Amino acid sequence: MNPIRKKRLYLIGMMVAGIGVAAWLALNAFDENLMFFFSPSEIAEGKAPTGHPFRVGGLVSNNSVKRKPDGLTTAFDVTDNAETVTVEYTGILPDLFREGQGIVALGQLNESGIFVASEVLAKHDENYMPPEVADSLKTAHDEGVNEMQQQVSVQ
Missing domain, CATH: 2.40.50.140 (Nucleic acid-binding proteins)
Incomplete structure (x- = not known):
């Protein structure tokens, strides 16, 4: 695999993982503050x-x-x-x-x-x-x- 493609794939993977962690943190905070x-x-x-x-x-x-x-x-x-x-x-x-x-x-x-x-x-x-x-x-x-x-x- 081309080193530039490898670098892009790694960057895209890190961005997806970062967005996933941010979404999990936001939903977790929302659940803790939810009051019925x-x-x-x-x-x-x-x-x-x-x-x-x-x-x-x-x-x-x-x-x-x-x-x-x-x-x-x-x-x-x-x-x-x-x-x-x-x-x-x-x-x-x-x-x-x-x-x-x-x-x-x-x-x-x-x-x-x-x-x-x-x-x-x-x-x-x-x-x-x-x-x-x-x-x-x-x-x-x-x-x-x-x-x-x-x-x-x-x-």
């Missing part, structure tokens, strides 16, 4: 990954906020009016956080099924609710209404 949203109902069904970060959203259940003795750790329940998930957060909660408030928490499930949040976001306006939370609440409400209608028709 799950409602409490989806978490109860087992659709949420364990050990991989994701978002959960819903309303903070009434009388569920419990502060731990260390002063920074707070446990509370998040519901979509069908299922409830316990969330544990260590840090300072947003000023707008309260019971009955819509929130989105970022974190991951631990082995015991408790969602350990690394960040808690509270809605900032009485008219605003994240679209994912609004959809999951509407779906849970619709499912609850259908179940009630089925129970009434059976009786």
Whole structure:
């Protein structure tokens, strides 16, 4: 084989390998930063990954906020009016956080099924609710209404 062709082939091979490595690094970084949203109902069904970060959203259940003795750790329940998930957060909660408030928490499930949040976001306006939370609440409400209608028709 001609030395010039050999050199070109080597160069083309190195460029293909470099592009392949760059694509792999980009896809790997994308996968690590990908964060899905799950409602409490989806978490109860087992659709949420364990050990991989994701978002959960819903309303903070009434009388569920419990502060731990260390002063920074707070446990509370998040519901979509069908299922409830316990969330544990260590840090300072947003000023707008309260019971009955819509929130989105970022974190991951631990082995015991408790969602350990690394960040808690509270809605900032009485008219605003994240679209994912609004959809999951509407779906849970619709499912609850259908179940009630089925129970009434059976009786």
